[in-house]
Amino acid sequence: MSLEPFVQWRGVAAPLLRPNIDTDAIIPSREMKRVSKAGLGEGLFAGERYVSASGREPDPSFILNQPGFRDCSIILAGPNFGCGSSREHAVWALKEYGIRSIVAPSFGAIFANNCVRNGLLPVPLPQQQVEDLADWVLEAPQNHRIAIDLEQQRITGGSQELTFTIESGARHMLLNGLDAIALTQTRWEVIEAFHQNRRSLRPWLYES
Amino acid sequence: MAGTLFDKLWDEHLVEPQSDGTDLVYIDRIFLHERTGSIALASLEAERREVFCPEQVFCCMDHIVDTFPGRGDETTMPSGRDFIVATRHATQEAGITLFDLGDPRQGIVHVVSPEQGIVQPGLTLVCPDSHTCTQGAFGALAWGIGSSEAEHALVTKTLRVRRPKTMRVVFSGELSPGVSAKDMILHLIGHYGAGGGSGYAVEFAGAAVKALGIEARMTLCNMAVEFSAFTGLIAPDDEAINYLRDRPFAPKGKAWEQAKEYWRSLKSDAEASFDREIHVDAGQIEPSVTWGTSPEHAVPISGAVPIIDAEDMPGLERARRYMDLEPGQRLRDLPIEAAFIGSCTNARLSDLRVAARVLQGRKVVEGLRAICVPGSMQVRAAAEAEGLDEIFRDAGFEWRESGCSMCFFAGGEHFGYEQRVISTTNRNFESRQGPRTRTHLASPATVAASAITGRITDPRDFL
The missing domain is CATH 3.30.499.10 (Aconitase, domain 3)
Structure with a gap:
């Protein structure tokens, strides 16, 4: 399975700046109805996005329902975005909705990994810089688009030109749309040897 | 070179570093x-x-x-x-x-x-x-x-x-009576934040951790993720080994015998250095309860909802409104509509025993929905062998089969719209236990005591 590489992206961004937006908020458990990675986009932020939990009538007060944020593909978020449950459904829902990148001061660790495994770019940026970008975006969301260049590790919004750091492994995977399993399988001989060695080193793990 | 327990485990399992x-x-x-x-x-x-x-x-x-x-x-x-x-x-x-x-x-x-x-x-x-x-x-x-x-x-x-950094959280001293591992972890997250452990593997250590039974240690480590840690771990001792x-x-x-010898060697060296250390005086910890919608909104049971500047702290203000509480409002005596004992955090035999001690010979307040879901069918059977199920049932608790149950709302059973629940679970997120359900996290003793009075109650009043 190969993924769409992430090299550069420019798009409408929506600020969702409150801290600790958890994966239950990104996709409520009740929206995870099928044994499938697909069909989750509709459930994205369902708790805030719709007027009632049972219906699909958009709540106009929710940012992604506002005309200015149509075709949003970047989220500007607060600290610890994606904390909580490990559910990868959160990332599948974001991806299906059309989100390519999330910019936040920090991320839930499992969530950030899940993003990379699915071709979404988590961009860590100091809180003040995220807030400054959000201020600029809010002036004219459809026109004030954010540009992200993963190769250069640069994010641009108006006069703000910022650099970000990303773990080199994640960067490499995203830039090339790599499938982690296939990549690891190239090291099969080393893994197999380690496995055999471990069987003799800790035999009790293999006896019961 | 001196190493931490985490380093030893990581190095033992390191197949090879990757170029990335x-x-x-x-x-x-x-x-x-x-x-x-x-x-x-x-x-x-x-x-x-x-x-x-x-x-x-x-x-x-x-x-x-x-x-x-x-x-x-x-x-x-x-x-x-x-x-x-x-x-x-x-x-x-x-x-x-x-x-x-x-x-x-x-x-x-x-x-x-x-x-x-x-x-x-x-x-x-x-x-x-x-x-x-x-x-x-x-x-x-x-x-x-x-x-x-x-x-x-x-x-x-x-x-x-990617190899995480290392942190040691040392709980020194002794817990006061009526205070549990759940209160320890809520206290820690309440003080250092839901992001406090981000990027770290956290070893829990100190006299108060050593004194915990293995089931309580699981409660402590369970919520390491609520602290945003990569994981939590505790050096194995005879308590852990004998359990197995x-x-x-x-x-x-x-x-x-062979395994035991190896297991006993697993500990951080005395001179090992951690990237970060936190010290907590266990004697200062009170029974804890959350007021808001993040585990970091934990306060001592004698505490109150913070005074919030709505402009400066929109996240806290949102949580306060969601929970329908006033700034400065005391948590103690807050009326609740339901009580839940269950989940991977607090549904082992020792948890049920503590709750049963509080419930014995008492009844939950009329109109309150009280549910106990044992952590496994073996826990359930062991509790029944001790007659705990009768104590729960006599008190007015439902006695269920095992599962994650209403730790989260998956579209089926839930606690109801805007209902206030005191719960032994790990997450008080918005709508976690039902649409707009309001969750207060606490220990099994606190949940049992609160079920009896129908209000958030200090378990020490009953122990």
Whole structure:
């Protein structure tokens, strides 16, 4: 399975700046109805996005329902975005909705990994810089688009030109749309040897 | 060179560092559950990939199964049956051990794994479930992953992971009576924040940790993820090792002696240095309870909702409004509509015993909905053998079969719109236990005491 590489992206961004937006908020458990990675986009932020939990009538007060944020593909978020449950459904829902990148001061660790495994770019940026970008975006969301260049590790919004750091492994995977399993399988001989060695080193793990 | 317990475990499992800055880490054992495991296995099948070592893979039915007596594959959660049937089929095809409905070993994955002796000191164990860190209480390296990573581990028996930094949290001194491991972890997160452990593997240590029973240590490690830690772990001692003796998947005979010798060597060296250390005086910890919608909104039970500047702190203000509380309002005596004892955090035998001690000879207040869901069918059976079920039932609690139950709302059973619940679970997120349900996290003793009065109550009034 190969993924769409992430090299550069420019798009409408929506600020969702409150801290600790958890994966239950990104996709409520009740929206995870099928044994499938697909069909989750509709459930994205369902708790805030719709007027009632049972219906699909958009709540106009929710940012992604506002005309200015149509075709949003970047989220500007607060600290610890994606904390909580490990559910990868959160990332599948974001991806299906059309989100390519999330910019936040920090991320839930499992969530950030899940993003990379699915071709979404988590961009860590100091809180003040995220807030400054959000201020600029809010002036004219459809026109004030954010540009992200993963190769250069640069994010641009108006006069703000910022650099970000990303773990080199994640960067490499995203830039090339790599499938982690296939990549690891190239090291099969080393893994197999380690496995055999471990069987003799800790035999009790293999006896019961 | 002196090393931490975490370093020793990591190095023992390091297959090789990768050129991209991650480490290829060997995974000894994998757990799945029907919610995310079913999808991971289906995905492997679709891509014609095989599970490398199925005898080291285990699966529990826990997340969406019903907990009513007489339950079957049909669930109150719409389409739950599909997950159950798919999981049963896929685990059978792959040769994975399944703890299915109707199996007396069934229960919540992080309760079943220790009960069966599947987690052991010194091994690596992953599960597509964030509370896998629970199992670090045995001195294992156990952490939660996503579905894609679960697929990776199933196929390659490794994960590509960046090595986290190390933190030690030392709880010195002695806990006061009526204060539990749940209060310790809520206290820690309340002080250092829900992001306080971000990027770290956290070793819990100190006299107050050493004094905890193994089940309480699991409660402590369980919420390491609520602290945003990579995982939590505790050096194994005789308390941890003796728990595993004669468990079905634990080593036996000569192998047991061999394993025990190794397990006893697993600890941080005296001179080992951690990237960060936090010291907490355990004697200062009170029974704790959360007021808001993040575990970091934890305060002593004598405490109050903070005074919030709505402009400066929109997140706190949102939480306060969601919870329908006033700034400065005291938590104690706040009326509640429901009480829940369950989850991988607090549904083991020792938790049920503490709650039963509070409930014995008493009744929950009229109109309050009170539910107890044992962490596994074995916990349930053991509790029944001691007559705890009668204490719960006589007090007015429902006594259920095992599962994750209403720790989260999956579209089926829930606590109701804007209902206020005191709960032994781990997450008080918005709508976590039902649409607009308001959750206050607390220990089993606090939940039991509050169920009796119908108000948030200091358990020390009853112990």
